[in-house]
Amino acid sequence: MDIKQKDQGDITILSLNGRLDLESSTRLKSETDSLITDRHNKLIFDFKGVNFINSSGLGALVSILKNVNSCSGKVILTGLAPYVKEVFEITQLSNIFEIYKDERQAMNKLKSM
Amino acid sequence: MQRTDSNLNEHIKMEMLNSIRSPQIVDELMKALVELTPMLDKEKYRFRVAISEIVTNSYLHGNQQNPERTIWISILILTNRIEIVVEDEGDGFTESAISRKYESDGIYASGGRGIKIAQKIADKIEWYHTDRGTFAVSVCKYYKLPNEEAVESVKVKV
Numbered sequence: 001m002d003i004k005q006k007d008q009g010d011i012t013i014l015s016l017n018g019r020l021d022l023e024s025s026t027r028l029k030s031e032t033d034s035l036i037t038d039r040h041n042k043l044i045f046d047f048k049g050v051n052f053i054n055s056s057g058l059g060a061l062v063s064i065l066k067n068v069n070s071c072s073g074k075v076i077l078t079g080l081a082p083y084v085k086e087v088f089e090i091t092q093l094s095n096i097f098e099i100y101k102d103e104r105q106a107m108n109k110l111k112s113m
Numbered sequence: 114m115q116r117t118d119s120n121l122n123e124h125i126k127m128e129m130l131n132s133i134r135s136p137q138i139v140d141e142l143m144k145a146l147v148e149l150t151p152m153l154d155k156e157k158y159r160f161r162v163a164i165s166e167i168v169t170n171s172y173l174h175g176n177q178q179n180p181e182r183t184i185w186i187s188i189l190i191l192t193n194r195i196e197i198v199v200e201d202e203g204d205g206f207t208e209s210a211i212s213r214k215y216e217s218d219g220i221y222a223s224g225g226r227g228i229k230i231a232q233k234i235a236d237k238i239e240w241y242h243t244d245r246g247t248f249a250v251s252v253c254k255y256y257k258l259p260n261e262e263a264v265e266s267v268k269v270k271v
Contacts, residue, residue: 021140022169023133052140054165055226063223083158090233091226 002049003031011110012040013103017049020057029060033067041073042113044106048079053087065097074098074113076106123149123190128183131176131201135184136168143197146188150195152256160195160254163234166227167199167250175203175248185247194236194255205240205248 001024002017012035018024032043045061061077068075076098080088088094100106125146129135143164147157168184176182185200211228232238237253 019137021165022136022172052161052165054136054162054169055224055230056169058226059223062221066221066223083155086155086159087162087230090230092220096220 001028003028005035007040008107009111010040011042011044011107013044013046015046015049019052020050020060021052021054022056025056025060028057029063032064036064036067036071036073041068041071042110043068043073044076044078044103044110046079046103047077047081047084050081050084053084055091058087058091058093061097062093074110076100076109078103078106121149121190121192123188125188125190126186128185131172131178131180131182131184133172133178135172136165139168139186140165142188146190147195149190150256152195152254156254156257159234163231163238163252163254164197164199166231167197167252170206170227170250171199171201171203174206175201177203194253196251196253198249198251200243200247200249202246203248205242 001019004015004017006013006015014032016028020028035043043064061075065075078100079102080099085094085099088097088099098106098109100109123146127142129138132138140161143161147160150157152160168186171184172178176184182202185198187198187200189196206228211225231250231252234254235252236255238250240248240250243249
């Protein structure tokens with residue numbers, strides 16, 4: 001998985017590209033945890049390039065969400081393909097993640113915080 | 114691509130060393146194999162996720178990430194369904210153990226969702242100990258044909 005970081009003010013956008021599975025989830029968690037340690041706690045994950053996700057990827061995202069929540073930050077997911085979004089719905093994780101259609105909506109939400 | 118061959122009958126068997134890459138390797142194979150079936154595109158993806166969960170579980174929990182252990186895969190593609198059996202060298206799991214973990218950790222658990230996801234996606238999922246001492250999980254999915262999807266869609270609208 002390829003992870004590209006872009007900062008806009010105090011908001012960090014992570015564009016993910018590829019598979020979010022067992023192998024890549026460890027790296028995603030580790031890189032994001034470093035960001036949170038560096039006080040980047042307003043995070044947007046852009047899923048436009050994610051073509052596969054399973055419970056390993058979901059587990060990493062839940063762990064990141066807990067970490068961000070504990071420091072009063074916010075995680076927003078955008079650009080999920082319908083079949084990727086369905087995995088969040090099957091697991092009911094769509095109830096705890098804020099999911100927006102695109103990056104612009106997510107930015108507006110975070111700027112209003 | 115959707116194949117409408119009325120005599121689908123393929124049986125593939127393979128074995129692989131237990132590796133963190135095992136789930137992805139199996140998924141790349143599944144991605145090609147589901148194209149041989151008349152499954153709808155969204156069903157193909159769901160089925161790949163289910164199989165990925167089972168192989169991940171075998172690697173992590175069954176074979177406990179031990180690179181000297183083996184995962185065996187059997188893939189049966191028939192006219193009306195696809196069946197996959199994944200075997201590992203672990204002790205296996207039980208329904209109550211899965212439910213216990215899922216319920217005790219709650220929605221914020223960082224793990225424990227894999228088998229539950231597979232159960233929700235598959236039409237039939239069974240697990241058992243084999244005569245040769247391995248633990249096997251069998252996953253079956255019947256093909257939903259486009260006309261069945263249309264009927265379901267009408268039902269939902271009503």
